[in-house]
Amino acid sequence: MEPLSHRGLPRLSWIDTLYSNFSYGAEDYDAEGHEEQKGPPEGSETMPYIDESPTMSPQLSARSQSGGDSISPTPPEGLAPGVEAGKGLEMRKLVLSGFLASEEIYINQLEALLLPMKPLKATATTSQPVLTIQQIETIFYKIQDIYEIHKEFYDNLCPKVQQWDSQVTMGHLFQKLASQLGVYKAFVDNYKVALETAEKCSQSNNQFQKISEELKVKGPKDSKDSHTSVTMEGTLRNGLDYSHLPLSDLLKHTPVDHPDYPLLQDALRISQNFLSSINEDIDPRRTAVTTPKGETRQLVKDGFLVEMSESSRKLRHVFLFTDVLLCAKLKKTSAGKHQQYDCKWYIPLADLVFPSPEESEASPQVHPFPDHELEDMKMKISALKSEIQKEKANKGQSRAIERLKKKMFENEFLLLLNSPTIPFRIHNRNGKSYLFLLSSDYERSEWREAIQKLQKKDLQAFVLSSVELQVLTGSCFKLRTVHNIPVTSNKDDDESPGLYGFLHVIVHSAKGFKQSANLYCTLEVDSFGYFVSKAKTRVFRDTTEPKWDEEFEIELEGSQSLRILCYEKCYDKTKVNKDNNEIVDKIMGKGQIQLDPQTVETKNWHTDVIEMNGIKVEFSMKFTSRDMSLKRTPSKKQTGVFGVKISVVTKRERSKVPYIVRQCVEEVEKRGIEEVGIYRISGVATDIQALKAVFDANNKDILLMLSDMDINAIAGTLKLYFRELPEPLLTDRLYPAFMEGIALSDPAAKENCMMHLLRSLPDPNLITFLFLLEHLKRVAEKEPINKMSLHNLATVFGPTLLRPSEVESKAHLTSAADIWSHDVMAQVQVLLYYLQHPPISFAELKRNTLYFSTDV
Numbered sequence: 001m002e003p004l005s006h007r008g009l010p011r012l013s014w015i016d017t018l019y020s021n022f023s024y025g026a027e028d029y030d031a032e033g034h035e036e037q038k039g040p041p042e043g044s045e046t047m048p049y050i051d052e053s054p055t056m057s058p059q060l061s062a063r064s065q066s067g068g069d070s071i072s073p074t075p076p077e078g079l080a081p082g083v084e085a086g087k088g089l090e091m092r093k094l095v096l097s098g099f100l101a102s103e104e105i106y107i108n109q110l111e112a113l114l115l116p117m118k119p120l121k122a123t124a125t126t127s128q129p130v131l132t133i134q135q136i137e138t139i140f141y142k143i144q145d146i147y148e149i150h151k152e153f154y155d156n157l158c159p160k161v162q163q164w165d166s167q168v169t170m171g172h173l174f175q176k177l178a179s180q181l182g183v184y185k186a187f188v189d190n191y192k193v194a195l196e197t198a199e200k201c202s203q204s205n206n207q208f209q210k211i212s213e214e215l216k217v218k219g220p221k222d223s224k225d226s227h228t229s230v231t232m233e234g235t236l237r238n239g240l241d242y243s244h245l246p247l248s249d250l251l252k253h254t255p256v257d258h259p260d261y262p263l264l265q266d267a268l269r270i271s272q273n274f275l276s277s278i279n280e281d282i283d284p285r286r287t288a289v290t291t292p293k294g295e296t297r298q299l300v301k302d303g304f305l306v307e308m309s310e311s312s313r314k315l316r317h318v319f320l321f322t323d324v325l326l327c328a329k330l331k332k333t334s335a336g337k338h339q340q341y342d343c344k345w346y347i348p349l350a351d352l353v354f355p356s357p358e359e360s361e362a363s364p365q366v367h368p369f370p371d372h373e374l375e376d377m378k379m380k381i382s383a384l385k386s387e388i389q390k391e392k393a394n395k396g397q398s399r400a401i402e403r404l405k406k407k408m409f410e411n412e413f414l415l416l417l418n419s420p421t422i423p424f425r426i427h428n429r430n431g432k433s434y435l436f437l438l439s440s441d442y443e444r445s446e447w448r449e450a451i452q453k454l455q456k457k458d459l460q461a462f463v464l465s466s467v468e469l470q471v472l473t474g475s476c477f478k479l480r481t482v483h484n485i486p487v488t489s490n491k492d493d494d495e496s497p498g499l500y501g502f503l504h505v506i507v508h509s510a511k512g513f514k515q516s517a518n519l520y521c522t523l524e525v526d527s528f529g530y531f532v533s534k535a536k537t538r539v540f541r542d543t544t545e546p547k548w549d550e551e552f553e554i555e556l557e558g559s560q561s562l563r564i565l566c567y568e569k570c571y572d573k574t575k576v577n578k579d580n581n582e583i584v585d586k587i588m589g590k591g592q593i594q595l596d597p598q599t600v601e602t603k604n605w606h607t608d609v610i611e612m613n614g615i616k617v618e619f620s621m622k623f624t625s626r627d628m629s630l631k632r633t634p635s636k637k638q639t640g641v642f643g644v645k646i647s648v649v650t651k652r653e654r655s656k657v658p659y660i661v662r663q664c665v666e667e668v669e670k671r672g673i674e675e676v677g678i679y680r681i682s683g684v685a686t687d688i689q690a691l692k693a694v695f696d697a698n699n700k701d702i703l704l705m706l707s708d709m710d711i712n713a714i715a716g717t718l719k720l721y722f723r724e725l726p727e728p729l730l731t732d733r734l735y736p737a738f739m740e741g742i743a744l745s746d747p748a749a750k751e752n753c754m755m756h757l758l759r760s761l762p763d764p765n766l767i768t769f770l771f772l773l774e775h776l777k778r779v780a781e782k783e784p785i786n787k788m789s790l791h792n793l794a795t796v797f798g799p800t801l802l803r804p805s806e807v808e809s810k811a812h813l814t815s816a817a818d819i820w821s822h823d824v825m826a827q828v829q830v831l832l833y834y835l836q837h838p839p840i841s842f843a844e845l846k847r848n849t850l851y852f853s854t855d856v
Helices: 058-066 085-114 117-124 133-139 143-162 171-179 182-204 206-213 232-241 247-252 260-280 371-393 398-418 441-455 466-479 646-653 659-671 685-697 702-708 711-723 735-742 747-759 763-781 790-802 822-836 842-847
Strands: 299-309 312-321 324-330 341-348 422-428 433-438 499-511 517-527 530-536 540-543 547-559 561-568 586-594 606-612 615-625
Touching: 085 117, 085 143, 085 247, 117 133, 133 182, 143 171, 143 182, 171 260, 182 206, 247 260, 299 398, 299 441, 299 466, 312 398, 312 433, 312 441, 312 466, 324 466, 341 466, 371 398, 371 790, 371 822, 422 441, 433 441, 441 530, 441 561, 441 586, 499 517, 499 561, 530 547, 547 685, 561 606, 561 615, 586 606, 586 615, 646 763, 659 702, 659 711, 659 763, 685 702, 685 711, 711 790, 735 747, 735 822, 747 763, 747 822, 747 842, 763 790, 763 822, 763 842, 790 822
Parallel strands: none
Antiparallel strands: 299 312, 299 433, 312 324, 324 341, 422 433, 499 547, 499 615, 517 530, 517 540, 517 547, 517 561, 561 586, 606 615
16 A cells, blocks of 8 residues: 655646646547547536546655655745735635645545445345445445545635635634544555455455446536546545645745644644554555665656557557656546556566667568658648638637647647658567657657666666556656647647748758768758658768758748757668668767747848757758748849740750750659659758759750769759749649649549640640659659659649749738648649649640630
């Protein structure tokens, strides 16, 4: 049995939830994404979180047992008569409000527990008794008395809190309650016998077995806790835990000259003396709250991770304590009952090992989620986000907004569950391996480093008993630092929506390496609740001071953070990770900065340094907002190719497809078609600008320069060419018709319309578009290697080929934060339609005379 604590209610964590608002998050879904029943119905007050776990948190229990942090009736320093009256008054009310909420739950539980006592007593005098009178009195000993004590206390305290002011006194109520704690002594003395009697009766009587195993007795119908299930053992234990009061918190905020002060002080003294006498008789289970060496078990890190379990993805909440890693899922709970965790497995850190990539067993069950489905989810999320904004702007009904938020959360949850692909395997040296999938190498490194740091201590292996495991899992809810699933729908309305547009980053150099190595950096930004790798520098060979000076243009989709990771390149092909068939490079350092809009939204470059494990990486950045990036600025020099109409370029070159397009496509197909993330990974901006200058000048060294240039720079040059056209390749004039055509639901009508629109394009635009279309299809054929599907390519090129020039865009652009607006989604869908279409021949298209009645 757990010793009792002086330090406030173990079941009540009111302060954590005073400012919590209703939202769709981890509280509403279980770990597989199934919807939970909601809490109080509309119109009812939201109750503060009531923690009904059987014991206090490890820290609280350990401190009170050790005596190092026990409470004294003497007031803390600085709380003499000078205590701030207004603040102290409000804080006392907060403490009491939380305590009343706990009282209400507890009284309802006792009431529910007492419900079967009357029918049991009634049958005791019949010819077929369920239990004898003696058994009933033993099992339910003193519960009626405890109920009446707390009911009277609640009924007297509640009106005082409801009509709270500086004149209210309630110390006498706590003093009386403390003086009645003696009833718990009798309860405690009988506790073990009560449980044993209940166990024996359960084994010999099927009717009572159902009561003692579950006691699924509902609280009173009018009670807020009417849906809470009460277990026999849980409520008996709660009776024990309940015998101490939040007196220290009240004393802390009560002036010494207040009439309540001496009464609360007296109540605390009585409570302490009683608890001390009780704890002497209890054998504490210390292993559950301290490490085997007697140190306090503390929570070091926690977060949501996707685990591969039984060949499917499950969202888990993983808790790293000082000596154990625990993997849990949220239990399904009834309405009105707070969430609790269910432990799936745990590994003592003394038994935890990381298998090297070559030692890992292959995991054939890990299949990447289809890109097109992930893109569809993003589009649905963005469409719902737009609808929510419109509803708010039009002051729509809150129910409609909540319904949209719920749908958005469902899609964000699925995206979070299915997007991670980076394997993170841990192994129990005495048992099985476990596999998590992460979105970023950054997270994998963080978890690994945190575990390895703890493993440097002298740890011992152990096995937790079922009770110890229950206690540890019960503490997770109170100790967790990550409360909600990391999706944007969990953010408050006043939180920053993040940045939408283009972030220009120059990675300059790095210092602090102790020995020469082959070094490179990657850049990641957050998007849709998880991080995505966006750019990668070249490998700087055999150096301790790499100087890259490489510029990247990164598209942001509601991003708030930039991460830089520094790697040592590994060329050893034996170091292949069997989970994803990729060579594992060593992370030398990593760092993260917040993208503060005020800092980055300037025309000037902002230089910064990230320090990582003794390594310093210098970089610069500036940001171009979405509305600014929409501008298509015509070139003042008509002799070049960038910013010049495609018809002018092809006529000058006497070509059907601009030379720049043909050469870039040829080079990508020659040596970049198998490059991972081709067209998605940013090329170095300085290389792209150099290529742009060479093409504009029609330099004779173009082919030589192309053959030496990084392939991502060539891909970036092609994208830049289309983005800088004075009007999009599919023209401003036809843009509204493309938007209408892609929205048609009838397949035949859509086919008719979309083909007619292609025929309506000027010949240079159409021929170039069809040329690019076939190239992108060939790139997508290598998707198993380059990870670029048709959907990925449509996402990259759709807005580039369709996004209207500045004059046209003003009618379509709604807000900078609306990058995934209906227009942008439609732009992606238009290109995707043609990419998924059977080959389209220019000659056949022009010969075809399908009827289409709408003028364009």
